Amino acid sequence: MTILCEPAARAGQLSPALGGDVQIAGTLADARRMLAADPVESLVVVGAAIDLNEALAFAEAMRVERPAIGVVLLREVLDVVVLTQALRAGVREVVARDDLSSLADACARSRALSAQVTGVPQPRTDERRHGQVITVFAAKGGCGKTTLAVNLAAVLAAGGERSVCLVDLDLAFGDVGICLRAEPARTIVHGLGMLGHVDATGASSLLTACRPGLSALLAPVEPGDAERIPASLVTELLEVLPTMFDFVVVDTPSAFSEHVLAAMDASHHHVLLTTPDVPALKNLRVTLDMLDLLSYAHDIRSVVLNRSDAKVGLTMDDxxxxxxxxxxxxxxxxxxxxxxxxxGNPIVLDLPKHPVSEAISRFAREHVLAEPVVAAKTSKRWFR
Ligand SMILES: Nc1ncnc2c1ncn2[C@@H]1O[C@H](COP(=O)(O)OP(=O)(O)OP(=O)(O)O)[C@@H](O)[C@H]1O
Ligand SMILES: [Mg+2]
Known part of the structure; x- marks a missing residue:
């Protein structure tokens, strides 16, 4: 999708040169609103009818706020002054108003740059694609679920080969946004209006681009919003997101809520965390027994011991x-x-050689990337 900012009459002539779907914005303020609703948009073409100073201010703002977005500027006359100003403001290319073939080339170059250099992922929507859903859970609070979920997502996305979506299901106290320093302008609560008909376009409008290859579905920020999210919304989102991303990593609260069970149902991999202390181990045992009772397969389970070297009087045999x-x-x-x-920078990215980063990277390599994907349950036992 491309945003074309130009009065409607002229926009029709330009649209075919832009390739693919085009949204028309009458003003730059409209373009901004469209961008706010679409965290993965990568190209804005600013038409010749838009005031030059406004266009330059817009490009400058985009360079800071959304560096993955390319701004291509159309002008009636191309002179050195305009080109210099545009370059300084961060406009990717300036094209003469009627030169449609140069416009098509400029758009293609800008899209390629967005995808390869600035790298904010463009979630592909492919009904046949089936990314893996990985739910990270511990029944005791503070075991390191968020730490592991954030770092696992970051390491899977690192290198730009895979697209990853991190979902914060700790709806009341989620801190994925803080861990990634991501502004929660859109959260899962904005998905309430799509209940019953969530599709890829709707889901992508809820996401926050965090790092190259890594997007997040953030938890609500307003008190009381968490209770408004039904588990069926989680089920719907976890059906759609794997058609858009290679991996969907779900961080959870420390309770077997209906939302957590909806995520467990949708998951190809359950990552269960504990720390080496008696309450956490007891809660892990209860969790494992509960998952058995609910007939989840054993082979989709991984137990991870966090703070494994803590000297707290328990041996590995214990x-x-x-x-x-x-x-x-x-x-x-x-x-x-x-x-x-x-x-606000996951340790796997900040210090990739750190023993904590190496343990998480090894886990990702050996148990997430190397193992064949087991199909997630198709019949949803809990919520529809
Ligand atoms: N391996 C580790 N070494 C040191 N500190 C850690 C480690 N893992 C997690 N922590 C710290 O422990 C605290 C709890 O971690 P985290 O928030 O990831 O746990 P959680 O299970 O998500 O907690 P909650 O149940 O509250 O959501 C955080 O301050 C985190 O930085
Ligand atoms: Mg947490």
Whole structure:
């Protein structure tokens, strides 16, 4: 999709040169509103009828606020002054008003640059594509669910080969936005109006672009909004998001809520966290027994031990006796973890060689990327 800012009469002539779907904005203020509703838009063509100073101010603002967006400017006359000003403001290309073939080329170059250089992911919508859903859960609070979910999502997206969406299902107290320093302009609460008919376009309008390849569906920010989200919205979103992303990583609250069960139902992989202390281990045991009771497959499960090196009087034998299954990752304890949270930069990106980053990267490599995808349950047991 491209936004063309130009009075409607002339827009019709230009649209075919832009390729694909085009949204027409009468003014730059309209273009801004359209952009706010579409976090993955990558191209705005500003027509010759729009005032030059307004166009330059818009390009300058985009350069800071949405660097993945390319601004292509059309002008009646191309002179050195306009070209210099445009370049300074961050306009990608200036094209003569009637030169439709140069416009088509400029748009193609800008799109390629957005995808390859500035890299904000363009979620592809493909009904046949089926990304993996990974739910990170622990029944005890503070075990490191958000830390693992954020870092797992970041490491899967790193390098730009895969697209990843991180979903914050801790609806009341979600802090994914803070961990990634992402502005929660749109959150899951804006999806309420789409209930019953969530599609890829609607879902993508709820997302916040966080890093190249990484988008997030953030938790509500207003008190009371969490209670307004029905589990069926989670089910719908987790049906659509895997058609848009290679991986959907779900962070959860520390309770077996109906929303968490909706996510478990939609998941190809359950990542269950514990720390080496008796209450967390007891809660992990209860969780494993509960998942068995609900007949979730064992082979989609990974147990991860966070703060694995904490000296708290329990041996690995003590831990194994409670867990009774393979522990697939041991993530050490380090003060660099909260430091990375305070910086708003996941430790796997900030310090990729750090032992915590290496443990999470190894887990992603060996147990997420290397293992064949098991189909998620097709019959949703809980919520429709
Ligand atoms: N391996 C680690 N080493 C040091 N600190 C850690 C580690 N993992 C998590 N933490 C810190 O522990 C605290 C709790 O972590 P986190 O928020 O990820 O847990 P949570 O399970 O999501 O908690 P909640 O149940 O409140 O959502 C945070 O301050 C985090 O920085
Ligand atoms: Mg959390």
């Amino acid at each position: 831990i194994d006796r409670v867990v009774r299954s393979d522990i697939r990752a041991h993530v050490p304890s380090s003060r660099d973890v909260p430091i990375s949270v305070n910086k």
